Amino acid sequence: MKNVWIITACILLAGCCREDHPFPAGIQHVVVIGIDGMSSQGFIEAKTPCMDSLMRNGAYSYTVRCVLPTVSKPNWNAMLCGAGPDITGVTSNGWYRDLQVFPPVVMTGNHSFPTIFDIVREQKPAAELGSLYQWGDFGSMLDEDVMNLSETYPTALETAEKTAAYILEKRPDFVFIQLDEVDGYGHSDGHMSSGYLKGIEEADMQVRIIVDAVRDAGIAESTLIMIVSDHGGIFHKHGDNTYEELTTPIIFSGKGIKKDYAIRQQIYRYDVAADVAFALGLQAPQQWIGRPTLPAYEGFDEPTNLWQGVELLPPPVFHTETYNPPHGGVSVDRPAEVKIKKPAGVDGVIRYTVDESVPTRESALYEGAFTVEKSTVIRAKLFGEKGESPVVTAEYKVENSKTK
Ligand SMILES: [Zn+2]
Known part of the structure; x- marks a missing residue:
C-alpha cells in the first residue's frame, strides 16, 4: 500500500512539473510605459506611429479592464501590486501608506502591499530598479527603500527625456514610467475630443523617445516594452463605471513576444505586475491575484476555457x-x-x-x-x-x- 502511494505521488509530481509554466527565455529588461487616461477608443483613433509599430512587433489587447474606482491611484497601484483595492487597501487617490484605515492583507516593513519592485528586489538583490513619473503622487506607492531611482518631473516630455537618459546610463532591469498629460486633455477638452486625441499623439512621441533609448542602449534584443494605461474617460471625467472609463489598451512588444498578435485572453489591471514577474523569471507571491498574459509570449497558447458569449461592442x-x-x-x-x-x-x-x-x-x-x-x-x-x-x-x- 505504501509503495502505491509513493508511486502515485511520483506520477502526480511529474505531472505537476510538466504542467508548470517555464518562464520566457532571454528577457533581461522590462520597460513599462504608462499613459494616464488613455482609453482604447482614444488610442485606436489617434495617429500613433510609434505605438502602432510596437503593436506590429508585439501582442496587444483593447479590452483591459480597470479596477474600481476608475481613478489613477487604485489602478496604477493594481498594476504595481498584482491585486486590486479590496486586497491592497488602495481604494482612492487619497491613500497614503501611514494614513490607511483599510489594511492590506499582507504588508512590507513600510506598510504597503508588496509591489513588483519589492518582488524584484527580493529575488534579484542587485537589480537596477527605477520609476520616473509626472504625477508626483505616483511616488507615494513606491517603497523608497527598494528603488534605485524614484523621481517626478513637471512635464511628460521631461519625464520621457530623463527616462531615456536613465536607460542609456543604467540599463535598468525594470523601469516603470507614468506620463500624465493625456488625462489632463481628457478633463479640459473632453475625452475623444480633437485636443484629447492630440494629447495621445504627443504621448506617442514621448514613447518614441523611450523606445529609441532602449535601442541606443543596445538592449532592444533583451527588453520587453509594455504600454499600459490606468483608466479611460467619458465627456470630461472618469471615476464612474462606463465602458469608456473602464476599458484601456495594452501592448507587449520585444523579446519573446508574438508579432502582430491580438490577444484573446481577458487581461485585468492587476495582471501587469504578474507579467513583469513572469517576464523576469520571478516567483509572484501567493497573495497576488494577477496572472501573466501567457498567450502574448512565443511558445504559449490562448487558454482553452475562454467563455464564448455575446460580443460586447464599444459604445457610440x-x-x-x-x-x-x-x-x-x-x-x-x-x-x-x-x-x-x-x-x-x-x-x-x-x-x-x-x-x-x-x-x-x-x-x-x-x-x-x-x-x-x-x-x-x-x-x-x-x-x-x-x-x-x-x-x-x-x-x-x-x-x-x-x-x-
Ligand atoms: Zn484624471
Whole structure:
C-alpha cells in the first residue's frame, strides 16, 4: 500500500512539473510605459506611429479592464501590486501608506502591499530598479527603500527625456514610467475630443523617445516594452463605471513576444505586475491575484476555457466639442447640436432615443447630426450583427435667457 502511494505521488509530481509554466527565455529588461487616461477608443483613433509599430512587433489587447474606482491611484497601484483595492487597501487617490484605515492583507516593513519592485528586489538583490513619473503622487506607492531611482518631473516630455537618459546610463532591469498629460486633455477638452486625441499623439512621441533609448542602449534584443494605461474617460471625467472609463489598451512588444498578435485572453489591471514577474523569471507571491498574459509570449497558447458569449461592442461616442461644453454647462438661446460617432474599427449601426428609454434594434437610426430645441436626455447604443454595446447617455441642456 505504501509503495502505491509513493508511486502515485511520483506520477502526480511529474505531472505537476510538466504542467508548470517555464518562464520566457532571454528577457533581461522590462520597460513599462504608462499613459494616464488613455482609453482604447482614444488610442485606436489617434495617429500613433510609434505605438502602432510596437503593436506590429508585439501582442496587444483593447479590452483591459480597470479596477474600481476608475481613478489613477487604485489602478496604477493594481498594476504595481498584482491585486486590486479590496486586497491592497488602495481604494482612492487619497491613500497614503501611514494614513490607511483599510489594511492590506499582507504588508512590507513600510506598510504597503508588496509591489513588483519589492518582488524584484527580493529575488534579484542587485537589480537596477527605477520609476520616473509626472504625477508626483505616483511616488507615494513606491517603497523608497527598494528603488534605485524614484523621481517626478513637471512635464511628460521631461519625464520621457530623463527616462531615456536613465536607460542609456543604467540599463535598468525594470523601469516603470507614468506620463500624465493625456488625462489632463481628457478633463479640459473632453475625452475623444480633437485636443484629447492630440494629447495621445504627443504621448506617442514621448514613447518614441523611450523606445529609441532602449535601442541606443543596445538592449532592444533583451527588453520587453509594455504600454499600459490606468483608466479611460467619458465627456470630461472618469471615476464612474462606463465602458469608456473602464476599458484601456495594452501592448507587449520585444523579446519573446508574438508579432502582430491580438490577444484573446481577458487581461485585468492587476495582471501587469504578474507579467513583469513572469517576464523576469520571478516567483509572484501567493497573495497576488494577477496572472501573466501567457498567450502574448512565443511558445504559449490562448487558454482553452475562454467563455464564448455575446460580443460586447464599444459604445457610440458623443462628440464632446458639441456636448454643451466646452466645459460642461448649457446652450443658451440656441438649440444644442447632437453629434454621435461610431467607435473606430467596429461594424454596426447607432440607434438612439430621446425619451430616456433604452435603445433597441427598433429605435431611431442615427443618420447624422441633429439639434434639440429643449433640454433632452439622449441614449445611444451600437448594434452589430451579433453583438451590441452598453448604453451611453448624454444630457443636453438648453435654456432661454429671456424666460429666466
Ligand atoms: Zn484624471
